Amino acid sequence: KMGRKFFVGGNWKMNGTKSSIDEIVSFLSKGPLDSKVDVVVGVPAIYLDYAKCKLPANVFASAQNCYKETKGAFTGEISPAMLKDVGINYVILGHSERRHVFGESDELVAEKTAHALENGLTVIACIGEKLEEREAGQTEAVVFRQTAAIAAKIKDWSNVVIAYEPVWAIGTGKTASPQQAQEVHEKLRVWLKEKLGAGVADSMRIIYGGSVTAANSKELAKQADIDGFLVGGASLKPEFVYIVNSKQ
Ligand code: PEP
Secondary structure (H helix, E strand, O other): OOOOOEEEEEEOOOOOOOOHHHHHHHHHHHOOOOOEEEEEOOOOOOHHHHHHHHHHOEHHHHEEOOOOOOOOOOOOOOOHHHHHHHHEEEEEEHHHHHHHOOOOOHHHHHHHHHHHOOOOOOEEEOOOOOHHHOOOOOHHHHHHHHHEEEEEEOOOOOOOEEEEOOOHHHEEEEEEEEEHHHHHHHHHHHHHHHEEEEEEEEEEEEEEEOOOOOHHHHHHHHOOOOOEEEEEEHHHOOHHHHHOOOOO
């Protein structure tokens, strides 16, 4: 796949206690995890430092969100500078729950992405259509619009991973079929080529998220334009190791 390194992120969402994190650390440490895969887990902010200290060296902790400013009067927010200060190098931005539960706009997600990149973070930028948008035949238009909003604010895409996560597939048990996912990934890569050039398009990891489990990850991983996964529920369970190793 044009030398794109497979990337598997876990998204713990608002789950975890110190003791449940210890259990996750235990199965991640036991692995074994394919060394040809980048492995990252999205940790609730309050546990980032705890998880980072306990995770094995081949698994990186990621924030699940951050703000678009360095510091100041933004009660409840955390900044990319703070993440870097505690040794965190990844952030998930624009997750569908941020967009649809917390009302984050395309523009805010793009501003956050630009600021996070300026501060040296790698961004897992999430995009994806809602069920009514898919049914109305708007899937591509939505995915292109969300990506274009980011493209308007950043120039260098080398520290971005795009997560295509159809909203109807997140936490629902309704996985996109390998063909449905591949179709969107392929169209997005063509769009990236037209808008941003072949260099960006060929090197961009486009990962799939939405009810990925050990039962469907291998077939999804075979698709030409699927470069990894963003995994919610199953990232809390030992089967996450199997998902990481889907290419084996
Ligand atoms: C997610 O949280 O990004 C996600 C894809 O969740 P799930 O795997 O549980 O559908």
